Amino acid sequence: MRLPDAQLAVLEAASASNQKTIEELAKETSLNSDTAAGAAFALEEEGLVEVADRIRDVPSLTAEGEQYASSNLPENDLYSAAIREGADMEPVQINQAINAAGIEGPQVEIALSNYARKGYGSISGGEISANPDMDVKNDAEHHILQDLDEWAEGTLPRTTIDSAEEGTEPGDGYMRSSEEVYKQLEHRGLIEREVSTTRSVLLTDDGVTALMEGIETADTVGALTPEMLTTGEWRDADFAAYNVEADAERAQAGRLHPLRRTAERVTDVLVGMGFEEMDGPHADAEFWINDCLFMPQDHPARTHWDQFTLADPDAIDDLPDELVAGVEHAHREGVGPDGDGYHSPWSTDVARRLSLRGHTTSLSARHLAGVATGDLEPPQRLFSVEKVYRNDTLDATHLLEFFQIEGLVMAEDLSVRDLMGTFTEFYAQFGITDLEFKPTYNPYTEPSFELFGEHPTTGELVEIGNSGLFRPEMLDPLGVDCDVMAWGLALERLLMLTHGFEDIRDVHGTLVDLDFLRNAEVVY
Numbered sequence: 001m002r003l004p005d006a007q008l009a010v011l012e013a014a015s016a017s018n019q020k021t022i023e024e025l026a027k028e029t030s031l032n033s034d035t036a037a038g039a040a041f042a043l044e045e046e047g048l049v050e051v052a053d054r055i056r057d058v059p060s061l062t063a064e065g066e067q068y069a070s071s072n073l074p075e076n077d078l079y080s081a082a083i084r085e086g087a088d089m090e091p092v093q094i095n096q097a098i099n100a101a102g103i104e105g106p107q108v109e110i111a112l113s114n115y116a117r118k119g120y121g122s123i124s125g126g127e128i129s130a131n132p133d134m135d136v137k138n139d140a141e142h143h144i145l146q147d148l149d150e151w152a153e154g155t156l157p158r159t160t161i162d163s164a165e166e167g168t169e170p171g172d173g174y175m176r177s178s179e180e181v182y183k184q185l186e187h188r189g190l191i192e193r194e195v196s197t198t199r200s201v202l203l204t205d206d207g208v209t210a211l212m213e214g215i216e217t218a219d220t221v222g223a224l225t226p227e228m229l230t231t232g233e234w235r236d237a238d239f240a241a242y243n244v245e246a247d248a249e250r251a252q253a254g255r256l257h258p259l260r261r262t263a264e265r266v267t268d269v270l271v272g273m274g275f276e277e278m279d280g281p282h283a284d285a286e287f288w289i290n291d292c293l294f295m296p297q298d299h300p301a302r303t304h305w306d307q308f309t310l311a312d313p314d315a316i317d318d319l320p321d322e323l324v325a326g327v328e329h330a331h332r333e334g335v336g337p338d339g340d341g342y343h344s345p346w347s348t349d350v351a352r353r354l355s356l357r358g359h360t361t362s363l364s365a366r367h368l369a370g371v372a373t374g375d376l377e378p379p380q381r382l383f384s385v386e387k388v389y390r391n392d393t394l395d396a397t398h399l400l401e402f403f404q405i406e407g408l409v410m411a412e413d414l415s416v417r418d419l420m421g422t423f424t425e426f427y428a429q430f431g432i433t434d435l436e437f438k439p440t441y442n443p444y445t446e447p448s449f450e451l452f453g454e455h456p457t458t459g460e461l462v463e464i465g466n467s468g469l470f471r472p473e474m475l476d477p478l479g480v481d482c483d484v485m486a487w488g489l490a491l492e493r494l495l496m497l498t499h500g501f502e503d504i505r506d507v508h509g510t511l512v513d514l515d516f517l518r519n520a521e522v523v524y
């Protein structure tokens with residue numbers, strides 16, 4: 001029989017009695033694991049080996065487990081000390097044995113409870129006795145801890161630390177491979193176990209026969225090289241078959257954050273609904289963030305408790321005079337015959353102050369005022385998916401910066417029905433079909449609605465956005481004389497509904513699970 005190099009190496013390294021993992025075979029044959037896996041599958045096709053998926057617990061020591069592995073379990077120290085103190089002849093004071101064992105702090109409790117559990121003796125009335133014939137040196141828990149320590153250091157083969165599986169024999173003389181012992185150690189918090197799936201290889205009878213009959217190596221080529229192409233050698237080469245089922249190492253390439261991908265998806269959906277994207281500054285004059293939105297200058301949301309104000313530079317120089325005059329007039333006197341303003345203090349200095357935008361409605365204001373892309377003629381549909389900054393207290397639903405999905409529709413004769421219809425259509429694209437609307441108050445919209453969606457696992461109603469029809473006090477100074485409906489939706493909250501997050505900090509920040517970042521799919 002003739003086999004390619006790699007296959008022969010794997011066949012020779014495999015055993016008929018002892019399953020070896022692909023990793024172990026790769027190590028023994030100095031092949032990389034992809035090649036070893038490929039070879040194993042090719043051999044399986046020839047019937048020379050069996051490849052089996054094996055699900056195993058991989059145990060490892062916790063910090064406390066490591067500590068005992070390098071010394072002794074406290075109950076074993078206690079037993080040895082009790083014997084030294086003569087507790088096998090007659091009971092001695094517990095404190096005396098504990099002092100002799102050199103145990104202190106929380107370990108006293110651990111020593112006493114496990115002493116009794118392991119049948120080392122009895123503890124009662126402040127005294128401890130020791131059964132004479134216990135062999136703490138061969139304590140199974142102690143040995144497993146030591147084996148795991150050695151295995152972690154690479155001085156013990158994997159098979160020694162396998163917990164017994166059904167139908168397999170425990171390892172050495174003492175009961176080191178008992179599942180019960182592993183369970184106990186896990187319960188004590190001394191080891192942790194993780195389930196891992198490995199592929200392992202066992203030589204078949206045909207494999208053994210083939211090896212005994214002798215195998216020659218066939219020169220098959222695994223990869224085409226530039227040299228083979230230039231020399232023309234490839235013409236005569238015997239190429240190894242390509243096995244698409246072979247194990248391959250998983251490559252973790254960079255990929256976009258799920259939040260960013262959801263933002264892109266939101267953009268796609270809104271563009272599909274006929275919206276155009278708005279752009280604008282992250283740090284902006286309060287004029288655009290607040291004043292244009294008919295937010296009085298003494299509104300509590302305008303203090304540093306809520307917004308981040310810039311120190312340097314602390315103000316913007318150029319605000320359009322005419323617009324400033326119009327906005328100031330709306331604030332002081334109101335708009336229209338029935339209008340009334342706030343009559344609260346208003347100064348251009350405050351309007352010129354620079355802050356990080358607390359909402360992207362500043363972009364809507366800039367666009368409606370015509371300073372961003374020129375005067376707008378209805379109909380218009382605009383949106384942005386951008387970051388906003390708020391001096392909030394961090395909790396499960398609040399971050400200091402988050403993404404807002406801002407949007408506006410400018411047209412003649414808009415109504416609440418149009419607003420609701422737009423949301424229904426938008427959220428349906430993300431599988432959210434149970435929207436609820438609640439009337440609310442915004443200084444710049446009338447009527448105003450908060451939006452809620454149901455959390456997929458907790459069933460709680462989560463606020464996902466705020467919306468309304470801009471009021472004349474806002475639109476009039478900006479020179480807009482048709483209707484405008486608008487909204488700000490939270491991108492992270494959308495993700496909470498689509499992915500079932502209960503804590504927004506699971507979406508971004510230092511605590512985010514790497515596996516989630518690697519594997520999350522954008523839901524829509």
Ligand SMILES: N[C@@H](Cc1ccccc1)C(=O)O
Pocket residue numbers: 358359360361442445466467468486487488489
């Ligand atoms: N600016 C509001 C959202 C909103 C935008 C436009 C109209 C109504 C509400 C917020 O931050 O919550």
